[in-house]
Amino acid sequence: MRKSQIGALSQAYRAGRSGVEQPEVASPENRTGEWTVTTTINARAILFDMDGTIVDSTAIVERVWGRFADTYGVSLSTILGDSHGIKAIDTIRKYGPTGIDAEVAAADLAAFEIGEIDGIVEIPGAAVFANSLRPEQIALVTSAPRELAILRLDLCAITVPRVIVAAEDVEHGKPHPEPYLNAARLLGLKPADCIVFEDAAAGIRSGIAAGMRVVVVGELDDPVTDGLPRIPDYSAATVDQTADGLRIVLG
Incomplete structure (x- = not known):
């Protein structure tokens, strides 16, 4: 194209x-x-x-973002309402706390997801x-x-x-x-x-x-x-x- x-x-x-x-x-x-x-x-x-x-993968997505929300003190309900279908790094940049290294946080989230297969x-x-x-x-x-x-x-x-x-x-x-x-x-x-x-x-x-x-x-x-x-x-x-x-x- x-x-x-x-x-x-x-x-x-x-x-x-x-x-x-x-x-x-x-x-x-x-x-x-x-x-x-x-x-x-x-x-x-x-x-x-x-x-x-x-x-x-609904159950896993909720666990993964729940862990992120707990770690960084952000609203899980807000993230779940706006993150579906969007790259994780874009969600992290939007909702993560000031100063967060979005690339590091996204890599950590991906590594955690790889280990979550139940469900x-x-x-x-x-x-x-x-x-x-x-x-x-x-x-x-x-x-x-x-x-x-x-x-x-x-x-x-x-x-x-x-x-x-x-x-x-x-x-x-x-x-x-x-x-x-x-x-x-x-x-x-x-x-x-x-x-x-x-x-x-x-x-x-x-x-x-x-x-x-x-x-x-x-x-x-x-x-x-x-x-x-x-x-x-x-x-x-x-x-x-x-x-x-x-x-x-x-x-």
């Missing part, structure tokens, strides 16, 4: 728009997580977020769904460090994609479009060829700003999800190979 294209999409991100046409959803109540319609989407690749999208499970159906894709049809786009991402995928029996864009691979994390733009570039695809599966507001904004269509996973209640297709988990989704790529059926 040319720098001029990335620049234009970055401007769209700052303006809060992308111009991308999202899949139509007939149900006005799509934020409830209840499907009343079937949506079919054609694409060449699926770009997955990790935590909350294909991996359920890691797949989002129902995620492994079968993701593992049915060819290497050129899938990417992982996560705000977690690469080592942690690979560990969690292995624990959930999800094949590690050839293309991973992790926290250390980008200058600007979600909600900036850079992570998803990088994934499309590494796959050799245009943003319009890609479908993003996301559960967090920051990630949804990142995908839309990158010029991609977005599917919401889970029950996020946020205006950014208005009009977007949604699944509660992968029991409500199928994917088939076509001559042109993928046919994804939701609902």
Whole structure:
């Protein structure tokens, strides 16, 4: 992707728009997580977020940030309400005490997370769904460090994609479009060829700003999800190979 294209999409991100046409959803109540319609989407690749999208790490995330909050005397509820889908170092810079070395604190947090594996499970159906894709049809786009991402995928029996864009691979994390733009570039695809599966507001904004269509996973209640297709988990989704790529059926 040319720098001029990335620049234009970055401007769209700052303006809060992308111009991308999202899949139509007939149900006005799509934020409830209840499907009343079937949506079919054609694409060449699926770009997955990790935590909350294909991996359920909720219990561990709360333990990790609880330890950070206790150590530095910050509000756990505030962090949990604003950190999902965002690089840990960005959260630390925002909420950590004055003078904190954010890089050291982020490295300590990541090391602690690596040792916390109890409670890691797949989002129902995620492994079968993701593992049915060819290497050129899938990417992982996560705000977690690469080592942690690979560990969690292995624990959930999800094949590690050839293309991973992790926290250390980008200058600007979600909600900036850079992570998803990088994934499309590494796959050799245009943003319009890609479908993003996301559960967090920051990630949804990142995908839309990158010029991609977005599917919401889970029950996020946020205006950014208005009009977007949604699944509660992968029991409500199928994917088939076509001559042109993928046919994804939701609902």
